[in-house]
Amino acid sequence: MTQHSLGKLLCTTIAGLLYSCSPQRTDTDAIRIRWSHDPETLDPFQSPNQVPLDAVNLLHLGLLEVDLTRLKYAPVLAERLPTTHLIGDSLTELRYTLRAAAAWDNGHPVLASDVAFTLKLMFCPDLPNEAARARFGFIEEITTTATAPRRFTLVCRGQSLEYSVASGDFPILSEAAIDPRRQLRRYSLRALQRRPVTAPADTVLLGVARRYRAASPDRSPGLLPGCGPYELVKWEKDRYLTLRRKTNWWPDAGLRPVPAVLQALPKRLEYVIIPDAATATLALRRGDLDVYPQMPAREYARLQTAPSTSNALRLYSSLSYSVVLAGFNTRQPALADALTRQALSHCFDAAGLLKATQMGAGTRTVGILSPANRMNYNDSLALVPFDLKRAAALLRQAGWQRGSDAEAGWVRTVANRPRQQLALRVRYRAEETLFATAALQFQAAAAQIGVPVTLLPTESGTFSASMQTGDFDVYVRTLNGNPFMFNFTPIFHSEGIGAGNTTGFNTLASDRLIEAITTAETEQRRAQLLRQFQALMQREMPVVPLFFLPNRVAASSRITGLQVSSLKPGYSVKTLVRAPQPSPAP
Amino acid sequence: MALLTPAFRLWSQWLAVLWLGVVLLVAALAPVLPLPYSPNSPDLANIATPPLGAAGHWLGTDPQGRDVLSILVFGARTAVLLTLPAAVLAAVLGALVGGAAGFWGNATRLAVPYWLLGGGVGWWALQLPIPLLGLGVAAGGLGVGLLFGVRKQRFPSWPIPLNAVVMGTATTLDTVPRLVLVVAMAAGTGVSIPGLLVLLTLTSWPLPARLVRAQMLRVRILPFVEAARAAGISPQRVWLHHALPHALQPLRTALPLSMAGLLGLESTLSFLGIGLPPDVASWGRLMATIRNEPSAWWAFTFPALCLIISIISLNSLSRLRSTLEE
Numbered sequence: 049m050t051q052h053s054l055g056k057l058l059c060t061t062i063a064g065l066l067y068s069c070s071p072q073r074t075d076t077d078a079i080r081i082r083w084s085h086d087p088e089t090l091d092p093f094q095s096p097n098q099v100p101l102d103a104v105n106l107l108h109l110g111l112l113e114v115d116l117t118r119l120k121y122a123p124v125l126a127e128r129l130p131t132t133h134l135i136g137d138s139l140t141e142l143r144y145t146l147r148a149a150a151a152w153d154n155g156h157p158v159l160a161s162d163v164a165f166t167l168k169l170m171f172c173p174d175l176p177n178e179a180a181r182a183r184f185g186f187i188e189e190i191t192t193t194a195t196a197p198r199r200f201t202l203v204c205r206g207q208s209l210e211y212s213v214a215s216g217d218f219p220i221l222s223e224a225a226i227d228p229r230r231q232l233r234r235y236s237l238r239a240l241q242r243r244p245v246t247a248p249a250d251t252v253l254l255g256v257a258r259r260y261r262a263a264s265p266d267r268s269p270g271l272l273p274g275c276g277p278y279e280l281v282k283w284e285k286d287r288y289l290t291l292r293r294k295t296n297w298w299p300d301a302g303l304r305p306v307p308a309v310l311q312a313l314p315k316r317l318e319y320v321i322i323p324d325a326a327t328a329t330l331a332l333r334r335g336d337l338d339v340y341p342q343m344p345a346r347e348y349a350r351l352q353t354a355p356s357t358s359n360a361l362r363l364y365s366s367l368s369y370s371v372v373l374a375g376f377n378t379r380q381p382a383l384a385d386a387l388t389r390q391a392l393s394h395c396f397d398a399a400g401l402l403k404a405t406q407m408g409a410g411t412r413t414v415g416i417l418s419p420a421n422r423m424n425y426n427d428s429l430a431l432v433p434f435d436l437k438r439a440a441a442l443l444r445q446a447g448w449q450r451g452s453d454a455e456a457g458w459v460r461t462v463a464n465r466p467r468q469q470l471a472l473r474v475r476y477r478a479e480e481t482l483f484a485t486a487a488l489q490f491q492a493a494a495a496q497i498g499v500p501v502t503l504l505p506t507e508s509g510t511f512s513a514s515m516q517t518g519d520f521d522v523y524v525r526t527l528n529g530n531p532f533m534f535n536f537t538p539i540f541h542s543e544g545i546g547a548g549n550t551t552g553f554n555t556l557a558s559d560r561l562i563e564a565i566t567t568a569e570t571e572q573r574r575a576q577l578l579r580q581f582q583a584l585m586q587r588e589m590p591v592v593p594l595f596f597l598p599n600r601v602a603a604s605s606r607i608t609g610l611q612v613s614s615l616k617p618g619y620s621v622k623t624l625v626r627a628p629q630p631s632p633a634p
Numbered sequence: 635m636a637l638l639t640p641a642f643r644l645w646s647q648w649l650a651v652l653w654l655g656v657v658l659l660v661a662a663l664a665p666v667l668p669l670p671y672s673p674n675s676p677d678l679a680n681i682a683t684p685p686l687g688a689a690g691h692w693l694g695t696d697p698q699g700r701d702v703l704s705i706l707v708f709g710a711r712t713a714v715l716l717t718l719p720a721a722v723l724a725a726v727l728g729a730l731v732g733g734a735a736g737f738w739g740n741a742t743r744l745a746v747p748y749w750l751l752g753g754g755v756g757w758w759a760l761q762l763p764i765p766l767l768g769l770g771v772a773a774g775g776l777g778v779g780l781l782f783g784v785r786k787q788r789f790p791s792w793p794i795p796l797n798a799v800v801m802g803t804a805t806t807l808d809t810v811p812r813l814v815l816v817v818a819m820a821a822g823t824g825v826s827i828p829g830l831l832v833l834l835t836l837t838s839w840p841l842p843a844r845l846v847r848a849q850m851l852r853v854r855i856l857p858f859v860e861a862a863r864a865a866g867i868s869p870q871r872v873w874l875h876h877a878l879p880h881a882l883q884p885l886r887t888a889l890p891l892s893m894a895g896l897l898g899l900e901s902t903l904s905f906l907g908i909g910l911p912p913d914v915a916s917w918g919r920l921m922a923t924i925r926n927e928p929s930a931w932w933a934f935t936f937p938a939l940c941l942i943i944s945i946i947s948l949n950s951l952s953r954l955r956s957t958l959e960e
Contacts, residue, residue, distance in 0.1 A: 403679070404681045404699055405681075478907065
């Protein structure tokens with residue numbers, strides 16, 4: 049090889065190396081949004097937190113959907129909100145009609161049979177559908193007619209204000225894609241609901257469940273078609289998830305004018321997973337990120353005062369319905385009684401945590417209902433104070449005795465049971481400073497009264513699994529709510545144990561109250577019951593609501609159409625547009 | 635250069651000794667020092683406050699409201715309690731296996747019953763498939779041993795590739811970057827101080843083993859070792875009482891360097907959020923809080939200074955002996 053060609057080869061190699069090391073931006077049209085952790089699953093029935101829900105809501109559509117800006121349910125696949133007919137005093141009929149234009153990607157219409165199939169799938173054995181079972185168990189039957197395939201009637205157990213909207217808030221799946229031989233039609237919804245857990249295995253149901261699992265988007269993208277505006281392009285675990293706007297989405301051709309909830313403007317969405325908040329802020333400032341939702345208070349405050357922000361970034365904030373809470377695993381013998389839980393609730397310095405982590409923004413609360421919801425919030429209850437003396441007194445009242453020396457901690461002897469030792473493990477998602485600070489504060493306070501606490505910062509996926517298996521004593525997390533739905537069955541009812549009821553809390557009184565709330569006939573009656581429920585929860589204390597978070601969103605000034613909302617994810621993703629020039633400050 | 639005169643080096647090395655003495659003293663006395671705050675008590679009214687900015691927080695607070703001074707003091711304790719035992723244990727382990735490999739090489743032989751006994755017990759202890767098979771093999775070894783003993787026959791023996799095994803294992807460990815290895819192992823074994831101690835020890839012994847082996851190769855052919863052998867002393871006694879003490883000399887230099895490496899590794903692990911539980915104070919973990927509050931320079935600078943000075947001091951300590959000899 050000559051010296052000349054050797055030099056050429058060297059130059060080419062260096063150029064190649066430099067090119068491969070430089071950041072590649074394959075698609076400048078994509079709107080890049082920060083996620084703090086991987087969604088773990090895109091199963092429509094199994095969304096352990098808000099992140100997978102964000103994606104599922106773009107891939108699939110329900111009958112109804114919340115209009116994030118108006119905070120009201122609006123029809124999506126349904127033509128209009130259902131008409132309600134009360135049958136006697138124990139049943140409700142909800143009559144729906146699907147939009148004529150609603151169609152799957154292959155052009156086939158979305159029919160009542162798809163809705164029936166989806167509901168039956170929620171009660172199909174051998175599927176991780178426990179949360180959906182608890183949430184939609186009130187729908188007892190669905191009736192369809194061959195002559196009007198877009199019409200159907202949902203028969204609901206009891207009568208409730210919420211049924212008209214709650215009955216339509218689930219993603220509709222395609223029967224043809226999962227059950228092409230229509231085998232599930234042999235079973236009625238009621239029969240599936242009443243099928244005992246111990247019933248012998250049914251090969252047909254197992255076959256449907258197997259096909260559903262095989263089509264799960266986290267395994268085979270594209271096998272589970274949704275009628276939502278986006279399709280999954282790529283999902284690199286713990287790195288990013290890319291969605292592409294369908295070119296043949298049904299409202300584009302079939303609806304004029306297109307309703308607000310059926311608009312989907314971004315051509316491509318890229319959810320970038322950046323666990324570290326400061327790194328995400330840096331990415332936003334560098335232009336590698338377009339939208340940063342749920343921004344931590346200090347990052348937000350720093351951007352507010354940074355001189356470079358005024359031109360490059362836009363900052364938005366609003367109220368939110370996300371409450372930070374600590375939950376006790378009531379299945380643990382030491383935490384099974386309300387007095388112990390009440391005692392430990394006094395070890396949380398909610399006021400101090402609110403000041404420290406949210407810089408004072410946010411609202412303290414007596415329960416899991418937002419104080420902004422004045423009609424239903426029980427303002428007669430007192431906030432739980434940070435009071436270690438009271439905590440120690442309540443522990444004694446609960447039968448705990450301080451050991452002879454400082455290291456011995458608290459012990460309790462219960463008849464016919466092994467001696468109990470009060471030592472707690474607090475689990476929280478490792479990447480969240482807010483949770484880490486709350487856990488650290490609890491640990492320090494508990495140590496002052498002699499309760500040893502071990503901190504278990506946990507990776508997001510493991511955290512979700514630990515919540516399901518009950519591998520914790522105390523957890524710190526957020527719970528997302530809304531101002532119009534008060535069905536606590538999935539999270540506090542005995543039916544939700546093993547699914548969304550992570551604390552395992554259930555009493556006869558609380559179950560009855562939750563059922564009464566979901567079937568309340570008037571807003572006044574429901575408000576009365578909700579106030580009772582908050583009082584009961586404060587007495588039983590399965591969770592310690594600390595405060596409601598504010599919603600903070602930062603976005604590039606090139607992004608227009610960002611509408612903030614009090615509901616998660618805190619903004620409307622489908623209205624985002626990348627403008628050629630920076631937008632003026634709001 | 636005038637700065638590198640022997641007098642200056644000696645002076646700086648005594649400063650290093652002084653610093654390390656202070657760190658040791660602080661680590662030992664941390665629980666009884668009159669610190670205004672405990673390292674794990676967040677002061678929620680003073681989050682990320684700068685030095686001298688809030689009552690009692692002389693070096694400021696981190697983004698979770700913990701007192702930086704307390705974390706530095708208890709972080710020193712963690713560093714000492716973790717790196718000193720790990721370095722000593724790694725040195726002892728490395729010295730034993732490296733010394734044995736250098737002294738016996740691949741030439742020594744072991745009687746078959748011992749092979750069977752060792753292999754069988756190892757199989758059972760490691761719970762390899764069908765653990766009872768291991769016990770069976772061990773029993774077989776015992777049986778063969780007894781049989782030969784009764785008949786007063788000489789045991790057949792197989793060679794032990796001691797040198798090859800030790801150096802092969804050390805080379806294998808060296809081929810994987812230590813940080814990657816420790817991170818991978820920590821992910822599997824979970825996190826605790828004893829666990830991390832074992833992990834650091836198991837990944838740090840190859841260097842002392844190589845040094846002791848190299849020295850042993852030189853020592854084992856020295857006249858006094860030959861004389862001991864000729865006097866009929868058993869090889870094990872010659873190795874332990876005569877050869878090994880002379881082969882350990884390189885460790886005097888290597889031990890402080892090993893500690894410096896371990897200190898850096900522990901801080902790196904804590905910075906990455908791996909290794910120690912979150913309520914164990916650590917300089918590395920304190921430095922990591924800069925990611926949550928980039929403006930809190932004090933949460934990074936003070937532990938970084940402690941770490942840098944400690945590592946430089948340990949490096950300097952490793953040269954102290956040669957400087958004194960000059």
